[in-house]
Amino acid sequence: MQRGRRTPEAVRYTLPMHYLLFYDVVEDYAERRAAFRTAHLAHAHAAVDRGELVLGGALDKPADGAVLLFRGASPEVAESFAKADPYVKNGLVTRWRVREWTTVVGRDAEVKLQTGGTGL
Numbered sequence: 001m002q003r004g005r006r007t008p009e010a011v012r013y014t015l016p017m018h019y020l021l022f023y024d025v026v027e028d029y030a031e032r033r034a035a036f037r038t039a040h041l042a043h044a045h046a047a048v049d050r051g052e053l054v055l056g057g058a059l060d061k062p063a064d065g066a067v068l069l070f071r072g073a074s075p076e077v078a079e080s081f082a083k084a085d086p087y088v089k090n091g092l093v094t095r096w097r098v099r100e101w102t103t104v105v106g107r108d109a110e111v112k113l114q115t116g117g118t119g120l
Contacts, residue, residue: 016071017110018054018103021078023066023087024095030063032092039086044068052077054108071110075100 026032033040047053047070056068070078078098087093103109 016073018101019070019075019078020099020101021068021070021082022097023093025065026092026094029092036086036090043085047081
């Protein structure tokens with residue numbers, strides 16, 4: 001590799017991408033979250049203000065998880081959020097995981113495809 005050239009992987013992680021943070025939660029999550037909801041929402045609003053968190057919310061019918069959409073240069077933005085989230089720290093979240101989401105269609109898609117392109 002020539003000096004100063006970056007691999008495609010290095011270039012990709014310098015560009016903003018979308019990341020989905022999935023939460024699995026305790027069975028009585030809807031009842032137990034009230035004690036931590038103000039702190040959780042303050043944490044979420046701070047991430048929005050930093051331009052990291054795009055959307056987030058609980059799954060419903062059944063209320064067995066949550067999904068949060070992040071935008072950043074690496075999965076670290078979503079991972080850091082989860083590690084500091086009051087719901088995670090207080091045991092409401094039983095498991096969390098981050099997945100890169102290659103968005104290709106829509107106004108806010110990070111990897112725009114031309115009309116007629118493939119990839120979905």
